[in-house]
Amino acid sequence: MKNVKPGDRVAIEPGVPCRHCNYCRSGSYNLCPDTVFAATPPHNGTLSKYYKTAADYCYPLPDHLSLEDGALCEPVAVAVQILKVGDVRPGHVVVVFGCGPIGLLVQQTAKAYAASRVIGIDISQKRLDMASKVLKCADGVFLPPSPATNEPDAQAEWCASIAEDIKQKFSLGEGPDVVIDASGAATSIQIGVNLCKKGGRYVQAGMGKENITFPITTVCIRDLTIRGSIRYTSGVYPMAVELVASGKVTPSKLITHRYKFEEAETAFEVVKKGGEDVLKVLIAGVE
Amino acid sequence: MKNVKPGDRVAIEPGVPCRHCNYCRSGSYNLCPDTVFAATPPHNGTLSKYYKTAADYCYPLPDHLSLEDGALCEPVAVAVQILKVGDVRPGHVVVVFGCGPIGLLVQQTAKAYAASRVIGIDISQKRLDMASKVLKCADGVFLPPSPATNEPDAQAEWCASIAEDIKQKFSLGEGPDVVIDASGAATSIQIGVNLCKKGGRYVQAGMGKENITFPITTVCIRDLTIRGSIRYTSGVYPMAVELVASGKVTPSKLITHRYKFEEAETAFEVVKKGGEDVLKVLIAGVE
Amino acid sequence: MKNVKPGDRVAIEPGVPCRHCNYCRSGSYNLCPDTVFAATPPHNGTLSKYYKTAADYCYPLPDHLSLEDGALCEPVAVAVQILKVGDVRPGHVVVVFGCGPIGLLVQQTAKAYAASRVIGIDISQKRLDMASKVLKCADGVFLPPSPATNEPDAQAEWCASIAEDIKQKFSLGEGPDVVIDASGAATSIQIGVNLCKKGGRYVQAGMGKENITFPITTVCIRDLTIRGSIRYTSGVYPMAVELVASGKVTPSKLITHRYKFEEAETAFEVVKKGGEDVLKVLIAGVE
Amino acid sequence: MKNVKPGDRVAIEPGVPCRHCNYCRSGSYNLCPDTVFAATPPHNGTLSKYYKTAADYCYPLPDHLSLEDGALCEPVAVAVQILKVGDVRPGHVVVVFGCGPIGLLVQQTAKAYAASRVIGIDISQKRLDMASKVLKCADGVFLPPSPATNEPDAQAEWCASIAEDIKQKFSLGEGPDVVIDASGAATSIQIGVNLCKKGGRYVQAGMGKENITFPITTVCIRDLTIRGSIRYTSGVYPMAVELVASGKVTPSKLITHRYKFEEAETAFEVVKKGGEDVLKVLIAGVE
DSSP, X not given: OOSOOTTOOEEEOSEEXXXXXXXXXXXXXXXXXXXXXXXXXXXXXXXXXXXXXXXXXXXXXXXXXXXXXXXTHHHHHHHXXXXXXXTOOXXXXXXXXXXXXXXXXHHHHHHHTTOSEXXXXXXXXXXXXXIIIISXXXXXXXXXXXXXXXXXXXXXXHHHHHHHHHXXXXXXXXXXXXXXXXXXXXXXXXXXXXXXXXXXXXXXXXXXXXXXXXXHHHHHHTTOXXXXXXXXXXXXXXXXXXXXXXXXXXXXXXXXXXXXXXXXXXXXXXXXXXXXXXXXXEEEOOX | OOSOOTTOOEEXXXXXXXXXXXXXXXXXXXXXXXOEETTSTTSOOSOSSOOOOOXXXXXXXOTTSOHHHHHTHHHHHHHHHHHHHTTOOTTOEEEEEOOSHHHHHHHHHHHHTTOSEEEEEOSOHHHHHIIIIISOOOSEEEXXXXXXXXXXXXXXXXXXXXXXXXHHHTTOTTOOSEEEEOSOOHHHHHHHHHHSOTTOEEEEOSOOOSSEEEOHHHHHHTTOEEXXXXXXXXXXXXXXXXXXXXXSSOGGGGEEEEEEGGGHHHHHHHHHHOOTTOOEEEEEOOO | OOSOOTTOOEEEOSEEOOSSSHHHHTTOGGGOTTOEETTSTTSOXXXXXXXXXXXXXXXXXXTTXXXXXXXXXXXXXXXHHHHHHTTOOTTOEEEEEOOSHHHXXXXXXXXXXXXXXXXXXOSOHXXXXXXXXXXXXXXXXXXXXXXXXXXXXXXXXXXXXXXXXXXXXXXXTTXXXXXXXXXXXXXXXXXXXXXXXXXXXXXXXXXXXXXXXXXXXHHHHTTOEEEEOOSOOTTHHHHHHHHHHTTXXXXXXXXXXXXXXXXXXXXXXXXXXXXXXXXXXXXXXXX | OOSOOXXXXXXXXXXXXXXXXXXXXXXXXXXXXXXXXXXXXXXXXXXXXXXXXXXXXXXXXXXXXXXXXXXXHHHHHHHHHXXXXXXXXXXXXXXXXXXXXXXXXXXXXXXXXXXXXXXXXXXXXXXXXXXXXXXXXXXXXEOOOOOSOOSHHHHHHHHHHHHHHHHHHTTOTTOOSEEEEOSOOHHHHHHHHHHSOTTOEEEEOSOOOSSEEEOHHHHHHTXXXXXXXXXXXXXXXXHHHHXXXXXXXXXXXXXXXXXXXXXXXXXXXXXXXXXXXXXEEEEEOOO
């Protein structure tokens, strides 16, 4: 145990992998099938006074960070992994579907990474305002209209036309370098893949329906790269702590509700119910 | 003009890009929107006595290769590009859907690249025999049953079960490193994505319906990379010529029909009609 | 000509490659042997009233940039290429040897790219002050002592000890992720390679003596990557213009001397004479 | 323990890393500072009747392989790692300095990976014959003359001229794609770096003097990548076992001496004494 000592305040990476399988040995520990992941059955979560975990999956917090900041390193780490998978580079134009917590943190992180322009898309104007006015991480936002039809082929055509509208509205030329879906919505995915510039990258981070209608021929003839992002890999948590510590990413601004430990059940109800006013809900530990 | 001289027998790369756009300048000339591509409207093809093209898109043939071999460097180049996009490496297990000309050449090339095992899949036993018995490029072949249903969700489930069957039959463990679809069939794509090992690569090379039902959540949680392959990039044609010259890849074995220049129309009819007995159809030039 | 129109104010990339060789076709046009590079014999430079060049190697300047800014996009582009070669990523610790114009711009660009920490090293305190106090691009600076000896092996040992001192002073742990030499000095190179963390990257950007004493066994057993950086590749100039336009990189602060067109010879004398007070010397065109 | 069961005959990867440090977690376990590496002080080697090690660092041998083959998977794994670091791809031209066991296995593996041409270089004709006539892994071999001088700058110039000679002799054009040094000799390194094509890769695998004279400006202006290779990373040992099992790489042909367990000391003396007739020396275990 070299990186932490008793009494340290730490951010906890919630999954500890087996360290022995080929995924672990090759640096893809996010894929380890034997990971002990907090709150993923059969493993309990961290809602307890003490939680035992591996030292190397704990990251000391700088003194000026609160435990709330520490807890919120988790969604930031999710965003950092998504940008890693998306290979977002300085100068890139990045479009993000979904302005929930992950989508917003992806946008903030992309700006911190010197993305040239970041566009946020959501069906809630309130959430778009979070992106453009509160966090000021989006250089532009877009509220797509409701789909005109549910018939798969017609809807696909409609999605392609919305992609064109977005390119026009924001003068995206050939299209963005990277499109990230943090919504999981079937139409977002269709629009997003159509939006990508030729040779560009699309990252699926949001989870919705298992199977959707998908423009596979577009992927082929436009030489796209479609990637999935899941959990975190090496270096991601330290980067998340650093982004929060430097103030470049501010997940605490996403906290909409706070509950005491005794009110945990209510907290879960609020999250389950959801709605555009519910972003991050915190259950306070004993400080 | 440094690479060819008058009288050289050459393989011709059919597309010459603009050399000025960002795609051309960054090495992705396959994406250049202003490419002059033979037989892609408004450009004529090469069915003429003389054909004028850029010298650097011509590749001299070694003396022991015939002009037929030279003509067949084109589909080999398609296969080489697909393996480049698939990042097929020595030791990889590769599954290829479709045993038409491209699928077969992909399999031969994968073996030449020291792939550990290559599995060919097709709904024609005759074509599977080409893979396993004639070209001997497949270490195993699989003839999938007909789908039990056309209902999207049920068919998706069926596809996932076929993927499991394939893993079992060939003891693929976590699944193949790379899956390549050279069929364009909707069910092949569904089976193929489900088949990929976690963190693996899937390449869409075949073209069928524009929109299909697609297991996007699987892509996300299994950290897959889905790529499209289109045309050729730098270094691909020289590799194709070399593979044919060394005898490691033998496209001439795919020739099922030969026609004289005057019979060109018949040749096109044969290709258009298709069928499992039609692989490569050649129209002979004047030697 | 799609990207510029008559009357546009532009930054000019000084080299136009042949567009036909394998380097050009694969995106490495910086290596094209037939590049027409301004002021590289036998080609004249741009010291003339009119200069004819390829449109796609001209980059329009936003209205708020001056022609001086435009001229200074060149050294910024050199820095952008160096960071590209160094694969500098958000969160990286970067050490830069040399605080001349290129070294300083590399440091500014690294900060713009969300490098975690940037350390500047030079033998001139004045130049270190530029890094830490004027441009504020260095989180720390270091002035190495004079080498105790010129005997190759003893000097190599001394360099290794200085590398240790730097690690200690800045708490660099295993060492920086990326070391960039923009000095060309033999001792900087020795120190720099010894400084790199295991598996890290070292970029040679400065040019000094052709042959130097080099710790090759360290490269081997520490699994280092040593790269050279030369000229610019696709996407680099647009990124440079954007960095200057956004104010993240401020090359105009490096201007120490300005001369009229008629005084060009004096300008060259000043540059040739050099010294720690000479950074960028501009010859004004006719506006 | 999923991959082996009691009684399995296995190849043993000699180093087991800590599994907890950043190197281990990111897939670079070859750099773990806490690796227990057989026969690297303070750890004992495997010269004992029983050896206890981690199951996941044992690789079952196919039935048709002998224990000798299993023991010789180690140098093959070294070669596989070198080619991984060198990013050797199908169609590459590869030049290997040094035709000792590692150099020869690198050449055999490069051919198995569909390298277009492999050139072996050594100062022993006998070893060159091993490459070209016994293992038949080299398409060409070269015996460099003795350096005309020891004066560093003059020798550097001489090395550059030998590099030109090699390019001429084998019609290498711009130079090989990848140069691998498995000799550690100072002149080989100088020649090798000069030989690389622009944008090419050079891998330092052999270990000789810590510091040598090195053409650093050539690295810079020719945009070279210099890499070090050390030990093995994930996937390398399985590939080595497969290459031996398939007969593509035949390390048993390198065995020049065999000793019984009781004669171990003699075996070490023979290796220490070396000479061109000593390649691989085996100490037989109890079968």
